[in-house]
Amino acid sequence: MNQDEIERKLSDIQGGVWKKPTEEAWKNISGMNQEKDFIERKILQPLFKKDIAKKYGVEPPTALLLHGPPGTGKTTFSKAIAGRLNWHFLEVSPTGRRDEVKYLRKLFSEIQELDKTVVFIDEFEEIAFDADLGLPKRAVTNELLKQLPKINEKSGETLLVCATNHIRKIAPALLRPQRFDYIIPMGPPSNNSRKAIFKNFLKDLNTSNDLDLEKVAEKTNRYTPADIEAVCRESGYIAFEREIKNDEEQPINTEDVLKAIRTHRPTISEEDLDEFKENKKKYCRADFCPINF
Numbered sequence: 001m002n003q004d005e006i007e008r009k010l011s012d013i014q015g016g017v018w019k020k021p022t023e024e025a026w027k028n029i030s031g032m033n034q035e036k037d038f039i040e041r042k043i044l045q046p047l048f049k050k051d052i053a054k055k056y057g058v059e060p061p062t063a064l065l066l067h068g069p070p071g072t073g074k075t076t077f078s079k080a081i082a083g084r085l086n087w088h089f090l091e092v093s094p095t096g097r098r099d100e101v102k103y104l105r106k107l108f109s110e111i112q113e114l115d116k117t118v119v120f121i122d123e124f125e126e127i128a129f130d131a132d133l134g135l136p137k138r139a140v141t142n143e144l145l146k147q148l149p150k151i152n153e154k155s156g157e158t159l160l161v162c163a164t165n166h167i168r169k170i171a172p173a174l175l176r177p178q179r180f181d182y183i184i185p186m187g188p189p190s191n192n193s194r195k196a197i198f199k200n201f202l203k204d205l206n207t208s209n210d211l212d213l214e215k216v217a218e219k220t221n222r223y224t225p226a227d228i229e230a231v232c233r234e235s236g237y238i239a240f241e242r243e244i245k246n247d248e249e250q251p252i253n254t255e256d257v258l259k260a261i262r263t264h265r266p267t268i269s270e271e272d273l274d275e276f277k278e279n280k281k282k283y284c285r286a287d288f289c290p291i292n293f
Contacts, residue, residue, distance in 0.1 A: 001115040010090055010117065013110050014103070018090040018117075021083035029080050030200035030225075031193025032073060034288050035186065039077070042182060042287070044084055047157070061181035062151045063160040065124065067167040067283065068186035069268045069276055071224035074163035075122060077186065081161065082118040090119050094140075095126040101143045108147040114158050124162035125169040141171045148179050167279050175283060185280040185289065188224055188268050191217050197225050198257075201232040206239065208251040216257045222266040222273055234260035 010018040029036060046053040046060040053060060066074040075091075082089035097103040104127070111119055121127075127140050151160050162180070164170060175183065189197060194217040202211070220228060235256045243250040268276075280289055 006088060006115055006117065009110070009114055010088060013090065013092065013107070015094070015097070016090050016092045018088055019079075020088050021079045023083050023086065025076075025083035026080040028200070029073070029076065031189045031196035032077075032225075033193065035073075035077065035184065038184065038286050038288055039081065040084075043081065043159075047085060047159075059181075060157075061159065063148060063180045064162070065167075065175075065180040065183045066161065066163045066186050067183065067279060068165070069188070069224070069272045070165050071226035071267045072186040072188060073225050074186050075120070076225070078118060078120045078161045078163065081159070085116070085118070085159075087116040087118055087157070087159075090114075090117055092119065092121055093123075094121065095123065100127060100140045104140065104143045104147060108150055111158055111160065112150065112153060116157050118159045118161055121160070121162045124164040125166045128162075128164075128170045128174050141174070145171075145173055145179075148174070167283055177285075180285070183283050183285040185276070185284050185286070187276050187280070188222050188266075188273065189228075191221075194220050194223065194228060197228045198232065201229050202235075202252065205232070205236050206249070206251045208253045210254070211252065211257070212254045215254060216261065219258060219261050220266070222268045222270070223261075224267050227264060227267050231257065231260045231264050234264060 007018070010016060043061050043064065046058050050060060066077065068074065079089050092107060094100055094103055094107065111117075128144055129138070129141055148160075151158065167175075167183075173179075195213045198213050198216055220231070223231070235252050238256045238259055239250050239252040242256075
Protein backbone atom coordinates (compact mmCIF):
# COMPACT_ATOMS: atom_id res chain seq x y z
CA MET A 1 0.00 0.00 0.00
CA ASN A 2 1.53 3.33 -1.02
CA GLN A 3 1.44 6.53 1.03
CA ASP A 4 -1.45 8.09 -0.90
CA GLU A 5 -3.60 5.00 -0.33
CA ILE A 6 -2.76 4.96 3.38
CA GLU A 7 -3.65 8.63 3.74
CA ARG A 8 -6.96 8.18 1.90
CA LYS A 9 -7.90 5.39 4.30
CA LEU A 10 -6.80 7.46 7.31
CA SER A 11 -8.90 10.41 6.14
CA ASP A 12 -11.97 8.18 5.85
CA ILE A 13 -11.86 7.06 9.51
CA GLN A 14 -14.60 8.81 11.46
CA GLY A 15 -13.32 10.77 14.44
CA GLY A 16 -9.69 10.20 13.51
CA VAL A 17 -6.93 12.80 13.34
CA TRP A 18 -3.73 11.77 11.61
CA LYS A 19 -0.27 13.17 10.96
CA LYS A 20 3.13 11.92 9.77
CA PRO A 21 5.72 12.50 12.53
CA THR A 22 9.39 12.57 11.59
CA GLU A 23 12.23 10.73 13.32
CA GLU A 24 13.01 14.02 15.07
CA ALA A 25 10.03 13.26 17.32
CA TRP A 26 11.97 10.28 18.70
CA LYS A 27 15.29 12.12 18.93
CA ASN A 28 13.63 15.03 20.76
CA ILE A 29 12.54 12.90 23.71
CA SER A 30 15.01 13.93 26.42
CA GLY A 31 15.86 11.69 29.33
CA MET A 32 13.44 8.79 29.89
CA ASN A 33 16.29 6.51 28.76
CA GLN A 34 14.91 3.42 30.47
CA GLU A 35 11.60 3.70 28.63
CA LYS A 36 13.28 4.58 25.32
CA ASP A 37 15.67 1.64 25.58
CA PHE A 38 12.83 -0.79 26.27
CA ILE A 39 10.73 0.50 23.39
CA GLU A 40 13.73 0.41 21.04
CA ARG A 41 14.62 -3.20 21.94
CA LYS A 42 11.24 -4.83 22.41
CA ILE A 43 8.99 -2.88 20.05
CA LEU A 44 10.96 -1.16 17.33
CA GLN A 45 13.70 -3.68 16.55
CA PRO A 46 11.30 -6.63 15.99
CA LEU A 47 9.39 -4.38 13.54
CA PHE A 48 12.58 -3.22 11.82
CA LYS A 49 14.15 -6.70 11.59
CA LYS A 50 11.29 -9.10 11.00
CA ASP A 51 13.37 -11.74 9.21
CA ILE A 52 15.79 -12.09 12.13
CA ALA A 53 12.90 -11.96 14.64
CA LYS A 54 11.16 -14.80 12.80
CA LYS A 55 14.21 -17.08 13.16
CA TYR A 56 13.91 -16.86 16.94
CA GLY A 57 10.14 -16.90 17.26
CA VAL A 58 10.00 -13.21 18.17
CA GLU A 59 6.61 -11.83 17.18
CA PRO A 60 6.52 -8.11 16.31
CA PRO A 61 4.19 -6.36 18.77
CA THR A 62 0.70 -5.33 17.69
CA ALA A 63 -0.77 -3.67 20.82
CA LEU A 64 0.67 -1.71 23.75
CA LEU A 65 -0.85 -0.15 26.85
CA LEU A 66 0.91 2.85 28.41
CA HIS A 67 -0.13 3.82 31.93
CA GLY A 68 0.86 6.52 34.36
CA PRO A 69 -0.09 9.92 35.76
CA PRO A 70 -1.07 12.79 33.42
CA GLY A 71 1.70 14.63 31.62
CA THR A 72 4.29 11.83 31.73
CA GLY A 73 4.69 11.55 27.96
CA LYS A 74 2.32 8.80 26.85
CA THR A 75 1.05 10.71 23.81
CA THR A 76 4.52 12.07 23.02
CA PHE A 77 6.06 8.59 23.11
CA SER A 78 3.31 7.22 20.87
CA LYS A 79 3.93 9.90 18.24
CA ALA A 80 7.67 9.36 18.57
CA ILE A 81 7.28 5.62 17.91
CA ALA A 82 5.49 6.49 14.66
CA GLY A 83 8.27 8.91 13.77
CA ARG A 84 11.00 6.36 14.52
CA LEU A 85 9.23 3.80 12.30
CA ASN A 86 8.49 6.37 9.59
CA TRP A 87 4.80 5.45 9.92
CA HIS A 88 1.66 7.55 10.10
CA PHE A 89 0.09 8.40 13.46
CA LEU A 90 -3.68 8.20 13.87
CA GLU A 91 -5.44 9.35 17.06
CA VAL A 92 -9.02 8.21 17.55
CA SER A 93 -11.53 8.92 20.31
CA PRO A 94 -14.26 6.28 20.62
CA THR A 95 -15.88 7.87 23.69
CA GLY A 96 -19.03 9.96 23.44
CA ARG A 97 -20.35 8.21 20.34
CA ARG A 98 -24.07 7.55 20.00
CA ASP A 99 -23.33 3.85 19.51
CA GLU A 100 -19.84 3.14 20.83
CA VAL A 101 -20.08 -0.61 20.19
CA LYS A 102 -20.90 -0.05 16.52
CA TYR A 103 -18.15 2.57 16.25
CA LEU A 104 -15.54 0.23 17.76
CA ARG A 105 -16.56 -2.61 15.46
CA LYS A 106 -16.18 -0.39 12.40
CA LEU A 107 -12.98 1.21 13.72
CA PHE A 108 -11.19 -2.10 14.26
CA SER A 109 -12.32 -3.29 10.86
CA GLU A 110 -10.74 -0.17 9.34
CA ILE A 111 -7.57 -0.59 11.42
CA GLN A 112 -7.11 -4.04 9.90
CA GLU A 113 -6.98 -2.43 6.46
CA LEU A 114 -4.32 0.14 7.39
CA ASP A 115 -0.60 -0.19 6.79
CA LYS A 116 2.41 1.38 8.50
CA THR A 117 0.30 3.23 11.06
CA VAL A 118 0.41 3.74 14.82
CA VAL A 119 -3.20 3.96 16.06
CA PHE A 120 -3.50 5.81 19.37
CA ILE A 121 -6.44 5.70 21.81
CA ASP A 122 -6.10 8.00 24.83
CA GLU A 123 -8.12 7.70 28.06
CA PHE A 124 -8.57 4.02 27.32
CA GLU A 125 -10.28 3.45 30.68
CA GLU A 126 -13.29 5.40 29.36
CA ILE A 127 -14.16 2.48 27.05
CA ALA A 128 -12.57 -0.36 29.03
CA PHE A 129 -14.43 -0.11 32.33
CA ASP A 130 -14.15 -2.77 35.00
CA ALA A 131 -17.81 -3.81 35.52
CA ASP A 132 -16.99 -4.85 39.11
CA LEU A 133 -16.48 -1.17 39.95
CA GLY A 134 -20.15 -0.56 39.18
CA LEU A 135 -19.35 1.42 36.05
CA PRO A 136 -21.48 1.29 32.88
CA LYS A 137 -20.66 0.29 29.29
CA ARG A 138 -20.22 -3.45 29.82
CA ALA A 139 -21.20 -3.96 26.17
CA VAL A 140 -18.37 -1.66 25.04
CA THR A 141 -15.84 -3.57 27.13
CA ASN A 142 -17.11 -6.88 25.76
CA GLU A 143 -16.71 -5.55 22.23
CA LEU A 144 -13.10 -4.61 22.99
CA LEU A 145 -12.46 -8.15 24.23
CA LYS A 146 -13.61 -9.40 20.84
CA GLN A 147 -11.78 -6.82 18.75
CA LEU A 148 -8.32 -6.60 20.36
CA PRO A 149 -7.21 -10.11 19.28
CA LYS A 150 -8.17 -9.25 15.69
CA ILE A 151 -5.30 -6.77 15.50
CA ASN A 152 -3.12 -9.84 14.86
CA GLU A 153 -5.19 -10.66 11.77
CA LYS A 154 -4.43 -7.40 9.98
CA SER A 155 -3.10 -7.44 6.43
CA GLY A 156 -0.68 -4.51 6.89
CA GLU A 157 1.71 -3.27 9.55
CA THR A 158 -0.18 -1.55 12.36
CA LEU A 159 0.57 -0.89 16.01
CA LEU A 160 -2.24 -0.07 18.44
CA VAL A 161 -1.16 2.05 21.41
CA CYS A 162 -3.66 2.72 24.20
CA ALA A 163 -2.97 5.10 27.09
CA THR A 164 -4.55 5.51 30.49
CA ASN A 165 -4.10 7.59 33.63
CA HIS A 166 -6.28 5.14 35.59
CA ILE A 167 -5.26 1.56 34.91
CA ARG A 168 -7.18 0.32 37.97
CA LYS A 169 -10.45 1.21 36.24
CA ILE A 170 -9.76 -1.10 33.29
CA ALA A 171 -11.47 -4.49 33.17
CA PRO A 172 -8.97 -7.17 34.32
CA ALA A 173 -9.78 -9.32 31.29
CA LEU A 174 -8.30 -6.60 29.07
CA LEU A 175 -5.05 -6.62 31.04
CA ARG A 176 -4.32 -10.31 30.53
CA PRO A 177 -1.67 -11.56 28.09
CA GLN A 178 -2.86 -11.87 24.47
CA ARG A 179 -4.67 -8.52 24.73
CA PHE A 180 -1.60 -6.28 24.94
CA ASP A 181 1.95 -7.36 24.14
CA TYR A 182 3.34 -5.02 26.77
CA ILE A 183 1.95 -2.89 29.59
CA ILE A 184 4.46 -0.07 30.03
CA PRO A 185 4.55 2.31 33.00
CA MET A 186 5.23 5.97 32.23
CA GLY A 187 6.12 7.75 35.45
CA PRO A 188 7.73 11.05 36.37
CA PRO A 189 11.32 11.41 35.12
CA SER A 190 14.33 10.68 37.32
CA ASN A 191 16.72 13.40 38.45
CA ASN A 192 19.07 12.76 35.50
CA SER A 193 16.13 12.71 33.10
CA ARG A 194 14.87 16.03 34.47
CA LYS A 195 18.29 17.58 33.82
CA ALA A 196 18.15 16.34 30.23
CA ILE A 197 14.60 17.65 29.80
CA PHE A 198 15.52 21.08 31.21
CA LYS A 199 18.52 21.19 28.89
CA ASN A 200 16.34 20.36 25.89
CA PHE A 201 13.66 22.96 26.64
CA LEU A 202 16.23 25.67 27.41
CA LYS A 203 18.65 24.96 24.55
CA ASP A 204 17.16 27.53 22.17
CA LEU A 205 16.63 30.23 24.81
CA ASN A 206 19.00 32.95 25.98
CA THR A 207 20.49 31.34 29.11
CA SER A 208 23.46 32.21 31.28
CA ASN A 209 26.54 29.99 31.01
CA ASP A 210 26.46 29.13 34.70
CA LEU A 211 22.81 28.01 34.87
CA ASP A 212 22.87 25.15 37.41
CA LEU A 213 20.82 22.30 35.90
CA GLU A 214 21.70 20.01 38.80
CA LYS A 215 20.18 22.43 41.29
CA VAL A 216 16.95 22.99 39.37
CA ALA A 217 16.57 19.25 38.74
CA GLU A 218 16.85 18.57 42.48
CA LYS A 219 13.99 21.01 43.11
CA THR A 220 11.60 19.34 40.63
CA ASN A 221 10.89 15.92 42.07
CA ARG A 222 7.50 14.66 40.74
CA TYR A 223 7.55 17.21 37.90
CA THR A 224 6.49 15.76 34.56
CA PRO A 225 8.01 16.76 31.20
CA ALA A 226 4.94 18.96 30.68
CA ASP A 227 5.55 20.63 34.06
CA ILE A 228 9.19 21.26 33.19
CA GLU A 229 8.22 22.77 29.84
CA ALA A 230 5.87 25.16 31.67
CA VAL A 231 8.64 26.10 34.12
CA CYS A 232 11.02 26.86 31.24
CA ARG A 233 8.42 29.06 29.55
CA GLU A 234 7.87 30.98 32.79
CA SER A 235 11.65 31.34 33.27
CA GLY A 236 11.87 32.94 29.84
CA TYR A 237 9.08 35.35 30.71
CA ILE A 238 10.85 36.35 33.95
CA ALA A 239 14.07 37.13 32.05
CA PHE A 240 12.10 38.92 29.32
CA GLU A 241 10.47 41.25 31.85
CA ARG A 242 13.84 41.96 33.49
CA GLU A 243 15.42 42.89 30.15
CA ILE A 244 12.51 45.23 29.32
CA LYS A 245 12.87 46.89 32.74
CA ASN A 246 16.68 47.21 32.66
CA ASP A 247 17.06 47.85 28.93
CA GLU A 248 19.95 45.41 28.66
CA GLU A 249 20.35 41.70 27.95
CA GLN A 250 19.32 39.50 30.86
CA PRO A 251 19.94 35.78 30.17
CA ILE A 252 17.86 33.23 32.05
CA ASN A 253 19.73 32.30 35.21
CA THR A 254 19.37 29.70 37.93
CA GLU A 255 17.31 31.99 40.17
CA ASP A 256 14.86 32.66 37.32
CA VAL A 257 14.22 28.93 36.96
CA LEU A 258 13.94 28.42 40.71
CA LYS A 259 11.46 31.30 40.89
CA ALA A 260 9.40 29.70 38.13
CA ILE A 261 9.50 26.38 39.99
CA ARG A 262 8.12 28.05 43.13
CA THR A 263 5.12 29.29 41.15
CA HIS A 264 4.38 25.97 39.44
CA ARG A 265 3.24 23.00 41.50
CA PRO A 266 3.93 19.52 40.10
CA THR A 267 1.01 17.80 38.39
CA ILE A 268 1.72 14.59 40.29
CA SER A 269 0.91 14.54 44.00
CA GLU A 270 2.58 12.30 46.57
CA GLU A 271 -0.58 10.16 46.55
CA ASP A 272 -0.46 9.90 42.75
CA LEU A 273 3.16 8.77 42.91
CA ASP A 274 2.43 6.13 45.57
CA GLU A 275 -0.43 4.79 43.46
CA PHE A 276 1.74 4.71 40.36
CA LYS A 277 4.43 2.71 42.16
CA GLU A 278 1.81 0.17 43.28
CA ASN A 279 0.37 -0.03 39.76
CA LYS A 280 3.84 -0.52 38.31
CA LYS A 281 4.39 -3.57 40.48
CA LYS A 282 0.94 -5.00 39.84
CA TYR A 283 0.40 -4.43 36.13
CA CYS A 284 3.72 -3.80 34.40
CA ARG A 285 4.82 -6.18 31.63
CA ALA A 286 8.21 -4.71 30.77
CA ASP A 287 11.65 -6.01 31.72
CA PHE A 288 12.65 -2.85 33.64
CA CYS A 289 9.86 -3.29 36.21
CA PRO A 290 10.57 -4.72 39.66
CA ILE A 291 9.13 -8.18 40.22
CA ASN A 292 8.64 -9.45 43.75
CA PHE A 293 8.58 -13.22 44.27
